[in-house]
Amino acid sequence: MPTDVLSTRTRVGYGLGSVATGTFGTVPGLVLLPYLTDTLGIAAAVAGLIVFLPKAWDVVLNPVAGRVTDRTDDPRGPRRPWLLRAGLALAVTFALVFAGPDLGSRAFDAAWVLVTFVACATAYAFFQVPYVAMPAEMTSSYDERTRLMTWRVAILALAIMVSGASAPAVRDAFEGRTGYRVMGLVVAALLVLGVVGAYLGTRGAPVGTVAPGTGSLRDQLRVVAAARDFRLLLATFVVQALAVGAMLAGVAYVSRWVLVDRSAATLLFVCFVGPALLLTPVWSAVGRRVGKRRGYVAASLVLVVAALLLTTAGHVPVALVYAATALVGVGYAGIQVFPLAMLPDAVAVDAVRTGENRAGVYTGVWTAGETLGLALGPALYAALLALGGYVSTDQPADWMTQTQPGSAVLAITLGFSVVPAALVLLSLLPLRGYSLDATEVER
Template sequence: MQVKTIHGGAGMKKSAYIGWAIGSFTSAALVSAVGLLHLRFMTDSLGLAIALAGMLTVAAKIYDAMTDPLMGYIGDRTRTRFGQFRPYLLGGGLLAGLSMILLFNVPGGLQGDNMWLYVGFTLLLYSTAYTMFRIPYLAIGRAITDDFHARSRLMTFSVYGSSLGSFAATSAAPFLLARLGSDRAGHGHVALVLGIAIALGGIAAFLLLKERHPVEAEKKPTGSFAATWAALWSNKPFLCLMGFKLVLFSGLAVHITAIPYYTRHVLHVTDTALGTIFAVQTAMMVISQMLWVRMASRFGRRNALVSAGSLCAVAYTVWALIPAGSPFPLIYIACALSGTASGGVFLGLYTVLTDTMDYSRRIQGENRAGMLAGVFVMVEKGTSAFGIFLFSTIMSWTGFVSSTSAGAEEQPASVKTGIMVTVSLVPALAAVIASIIMLRYRLPETAEDAVEPPASTLQPVGVQSN
């Protein structure tokens, strides 16, 4: 006799998928807009030296990364009538919207020390808000469903939401800047629109996402922060995943930071072209989802993620072949390859992360989803800090000229060479190394082997004869 069971994730409400996509939209819109536009805004509109602008951004990123595990630790121990992680979605989303508006609406009377102090404060506010929203959002993914395959579908909605958020920040925003002007006022108006959308996204995620069972049903983690941190090192699959992300995202951060400078100072095109570049990438991220889901199902999640990382290396290499005088249509081919590869990377990362959360629960006996999510995002922010630091350092070495007139000054040839290296060769090398690291990842691929759901989530639905 065989008892057939189903997991608690079966029969998920549509609102969970929608809420998960909206949460992904919220965080993607925030981090993409700041990551793409803020450094250039500081150097080309506020007139800050690129070394100072880079230092302020990196300092905020380091602070941001250091607070991620702490936020996860706090989230794992939170118990409220609204749920374990949901309250942070509301508070973090509202604060994120406010920080977005303040970042790009710098008071006109600020000069000198007052200018960079304001910029530094708003960057810290943004970093706090992003941590407060992003860590609980990732951690709540495991609490939505236990089902191994339902989780894969849920993560595709994460990529859809992330793609829409990235489109709003990296395509719609540059299109608006091209119409309103890429000066301080134009950036301020665009930030107001994005800030309102981000705040509404936080409210919607709070209302739509429900944790699977009351928080009292799960054992509250014990132990100090240091002990919990030390316990993470026994989760070998998670460490391998973080190694892959650390290297790949370091290259990606350099690439993303360089693109706005590449379009303005190498190609000499307007922000309309910048928006088009990311529109193509975003479209391919969405279109490619079914391809990556099929690849993961047929060849395994690890192999699909390795393939996506390898395709990143090919895509970044193509960027080096684009002629500055006539970049079209080759640049669109590079964008399409980058978008397809990114679709596989983000789907694979989110799906494998939740697998490692369950793996941790099985071998260590406690739910440390918040802490794992904290480290996951800490790596993301640490690599972002490294990317900005490396790019701004190279630009400073090569003689970049800052401006207060939307980057009207012509840059020397050495700067253009530095931009080409950072937009193509550095990220391509990182993608190759990351793919090699991911080959060491080992975790059972089947639902039965990978996840042993707790007894409370199993329901007998029938008895079958052998």
Template structure:
């Protein structure tokens, strides 16, 4: 490691104690998660269906396109993270990225869901590919510095969970918007109509832009740290980050969970229409139920974590998810709507535990490392965490697209028409089998997580 002078270790600019953070700053910062969640959930849950059933792109090609664009993150995430760590402005080094990330993220969202209906399939696929690359870049520029900010805002162990519980509130709001409003629009305007997705693209872009800009505006007075006079070289940074056993274990947990969650999201709309033979009004109703339930679960998750610890709370949420997704194997068109609603409502507890505990544990790891070395590496740590999120989330559309292609799914027919045992199993692979196995793997990895509150206070 390159040695760093003592004066590089996180000077305060607010003049307050390290645990002092106002509710307005928490809410303002957390509001950016509304745009981030709409971006990620829409691409993860809607893009594959849109590309196959509306743009009529081959399922295998559609899944591969979404996956390949994530290869770009191999370069972009660590570069942006390193850049935001080393930027010297005399003020927050993260906030400028939020501004430009908001513009690119909103613009790319419009591009994706207003893809021109070119006659040639390759032309449609090529346009989506370019739009997805811009989306990937915009998401990275905003999210990597954005997620680095909480570890600078406070050094209090439980305050970090509080910050991310506010973030969970906005993610829940995004789930309400995307989960209820989007399927309602598609059901009313036509789920196979190009214009339906154009409305979603423009409306979603407005929400994304406003929420991200609000995070930029309201964090002007948030506590931040400054880059040191001398910063380690990139290769040294990478070596240090990947030698942190707590971080590597947390990355493994997130990778396992998100492969399962992404597979479930990509298969979700197909499963509802094809296997359950329901319409999108049920999905809209689910969004109305799940959003408020997530808001209720967020403070409960924080309360539980204060009593049994963060990793144990995370394990509890992960086990709940495994049990619930396992029940999809017995689902059929004859089951009542309340069974679908119950499953999705219980999954919202797992979502709250996953999001709040994972991010709280990440900020613990970052601050523990800073105390040990005197070097702030929020951007580098967050970059690889963000890359893991996006890269593993890309496996969902890839897996489901390949499975549907091998099962003989015809992209030129309405998705509910082709009911074969092969298609049912392809969709169960995405919504049940992979999520359950990956969830169990996450529990196994979490059982070995050892960083506790007392370690941070040494």
């Protein structure tokens, strides 16, 4: 049965899964769109579709994955076996995305990336859904879930920084497609580390015994959709994932065309996620003092202000751009901590009220929403590039001599600043109606 307090070993073990989720949630958003437009020479609009479609498939698949794991009968529990099976498949398919043979055909290159990325997204669904479902079954404590998420988000931030900083660095150490192939293997190794770490680290984790939900998947989805607090929290989270996805997609383009320094991508990214390593416990303390919802709003507003400051990129000293990006990171740390701590509360309230375990279905819907947001972000950014007249190329070695029209550079800047800020502000509207607090959750 779930207990109130988890051991440090269990908290860290669970958090290690964020090495995999953070890596896969970050690296494709950083490198896949530039790989398609600036190495394979695929038009921005088509590239945006290739990035989006596999994640759109996940939106359909994730609730199914949740239903499957809810009904898995295994001595290790319903979730852990899927961590290993799907996680290892995720590592292999990720490496394949960038391992396509160079046949001189853009159509073949596009098809290869699309098919392998669909396979990759499928494997990720069956890893991510059971992984996110576990906290609601591991502890019955409102505050312990926040502590568990603090460990997870701290490791998540470290994983995001390591993978997001190293992937472009490894890519740039080699020429053209070779750099992407080597990068794919390095990232696959990080994925394996997170997968195996989570599987072994949660070996002694408590497992809930609430009976699986009855009825068809459609029936359970209807119940989940009727859960008002979950629905409002999900809406906020999805729109913010869209904003973050757009910013991640813009890092490579801002460093190349606005800051005119391709190596700046690594430093921009470190500034973006680095504060989370220090401030995750701070935001957790804020949540305990003022409540999770208020803390979530505060973190969101910090991100909005910082993103608007980035409109000055290209017109102020580059140090100020890095400082504004670091301030974005302060807000980003908070918008990771709070929704991940609030989700298990909504799931647990449903289990108490109904006596049925729909954790897999809830988290399947949640991860579907997150996946949709993170996929739409790069797609939105690609659409802005297309509207701005961005010129793609299959000659990446000539980047110093290439030029872009002013409209494309403007689109690059706005997609990295004003658009994400507006999205985060919009996301706060549904959060106003969220009502779960410690009293309600632990009633």
